[in-house]
Amino acid sequence: MTEKIFDEYYEESLMQGGTTCCPGCGGPLFWRIVMQALGPETIIYGDGPCAMCAIRSLKLPHFNLHFSFVADASTGIVAALRAKGLEDITVISSAGDGATGDISFGKVSAAAERNENMIQICVDNEAYMNTGIQKSGLTPYGAWTTTTPGGKESNKKEVPLILAAHKIPYLATVSVAYPRDLIAKFRKAKEIEGFRYIHTVMPCPTGWRFDPAKSVEVTRLGVETWTWPLYEVDEGVLSLSRKPEQKPVEEYLKPQGRFRRLSQEQIDSIQSEIEGKRKTLLESDGKKIVI
Numbered sequence: 098m099t100e101k102i103f104d105e106y107y108e109e110s111l112m113q114g115g116t117t118c119c120p121g122c123g124g125p126l127f128w129r130i131v132m133q134a135l136g137p138e139t140i141i142y143g144d145g146p147c148a149m150c151a152i153r154s155l156k157l158p159h160f161n162l163h164f165s166f167v168a169d170a171s172t173g174i175v176a177a178l179r180a181k182g183l184e185d186i187t188v189i190s191s192a193g194d195g196a197t198g199d200i201s202f203g204k205v206s207a208a209a210e211r212n213e214n215m216i217q218i219c220v221d222n223e224a225y226m227n228t229g230i231q232k233s234g235l236t237p238y239g240a241w242t243t244t245t246p247g248g249k250e251s252n253k254k255e256v257p258l259i260l261a262a263h264k265i266p267y268l269a270t271v272s273v274a275y276p277r278d279l280i281a282k283f284r285k286a287k288e289i290e291g292f293r294y295i296h297t298v299m300p301c302p303t304g305w306r307f308d309p310a311k312s313v314e315v316t317r318l319g320v321e322t323w324t325w326p327l328y329e330v331d332e333g334v335l336s337l338s339r340k341p342e343q344k345p346v347e348e349y350l351k352p353q354g355r356f357r358r359l360s361q362e363q364i365d366s367i368q369s370e371i372e373g374k375r376k377t378l379l380e381s382d383g384k385k386i387v388i
Contacts, residue, residue, distance in 0.1 A: 111137060111156050118150045121302035121309025123273045123316065124220065128155065130276050131218075134283035135187055140178075142171045143191030143218075147227035147301075164196035168208035171215050184214070187287055191218040194235035195225045198256045209263040212291045216283075219256060219294070222301040230304045237324075238370075239363055241355040242304070248358050252370075260294045261330045264387050268294040269329035269338075274317035278327060278338050285329075298325045306354025318349040323375040333387035337378060346371055 111132040116125045124147070132139070132155065141159040160170065171190030178186055190208075197205055197219040205217060224242050225231040232242040234254040241248055260268055267289045269282040279297075286293040300316045302309040319325035320339060324346060327338040346368045350356040359367075 112154050116150055116154045118147065119301075119303050119309070121300065121312040122147070122150075123297075123300040123312055124150060125154070126273045126313075127220070127279075127297060127299065130273065130279050131189075131283055132157070134280040135189075135287055138185060139187045139189060140174055141189040141191065142166075142174060143189070143220075147193075147222070164192050165201055166204075167192040167196045167201035168204045168213070168215075168217060169201075171217075172208055172211075172213050175214050179214075188215040189218060190215050191220060193226075193233075194219060194221040194223060194256075195233040197221075198234045198254050202256075205260075206263065209260055209265050209292045209294070212265065214290055214292070216286050216293045216295060219296040220299050221296060222299040222304060223253070224301075224304050226301055226304045238367060239350075239356055239359045241306075241358060248356075248363075257294065257296045257330075261333075261335075261387055263292075264333065265294060266291040267329070267331050268296070270325070270327050271295060271297045272316055272320055272325060272327060273297070273300070274313050274320060275327065275339070282329060282338075285331075304355065306357075307352045311352060315349070315352055318344065318352075322346045322349040323371050323378075324349050326375070326378055328378065328382075330386065333385045335378070335381045335384060335386045337382045340379070340382075343372070343375060 112129050118124045139157055141157060168190050171188055175188050178184055221235055224233055224236050230242050231244045232249055236242055236249050237253045239248040257268055257270055267286055271279040271282055282295065286295060298319060300312040302312060307315055320327055321341045321344045323343050329336055329338060347364055350359065350364060
């Protein structure tokens with residue numbers, strides 16, 4: 098009976114059972130939820146982040162070239178669909194934090210400036226995980242990587258707000274720990290024409306150094322401590338999706354071995370930084386932030 102239930106589920110699902118992702122990786126869960134929101138009329142371009150290994154299990158057209166082609170290759174797909182009169186198909190362009198925020202940021206920025214009709218996703222596991230856990234521009238302050246063995250000395254790049262400054266129609270931050278919010282935002286993005294940007298922090302037990310069974314728990318703590326706030330910017334107006342009572346940031350940092358070298362002074366500094374960010378977001382909630 099159990100086997101029959103699973104067989105029927107995978108028969109209807111847009112993702113096959115099993116992936117080559119590490120245990121506890123948020124990638125398979127993320128893509129399963131995304132495809133539940135978007136449906137089969139979708140084409141995906143993406144490669145680079147190891148969490149993208151999950152898209153190789155999708156029963157949909159997907160293209161894996163190189164992360165240096167982020168947004169460029171998808172622009173070509175959008176143009177081809179437009180020429181064939183197939184503009185109802187949703188085009189997804191996806192890349193990791195290294196490609197989106199560093200290596201190919203200029204291409205993402207150019208596609209945003211042109212208002213290309215695609216959804217650009219950043220699968221952000223906060224380091225170059227698939228090449229050996231090297232620092233990226235989106236690695237948070239104090240985090241251990243193989244190229245920052247003493248902890249990163251600079252802050253995480255605020256890519257969502259940088260993209261908001263491009264005056265794109267829609268952007269949102271999401272988390273696999275909040276699937277209903279994730280589904281709602283992707284469904285909303287699907288109905289909007291132009292460049293849409295969705296940024297998800299992707300739990301990575303291998304690089305973050307935590308128990309793979311705790312992936313959703315650790316990711317939820319990121320939201321509850323306001324380390325990773327959930328919001329959307331629709332036509333320039335910022336709206337907070339959740340306003341949880343703030344938990345101490347130490348509850349998020351402590352389970353992760355990548356932060357084990359942090360001193361109490363550094364933790365207090367991170368707490369202060371997050372509280373300032375929380376205050377700014379609450380003051381901006383419901384207001385136009387892009388003029």
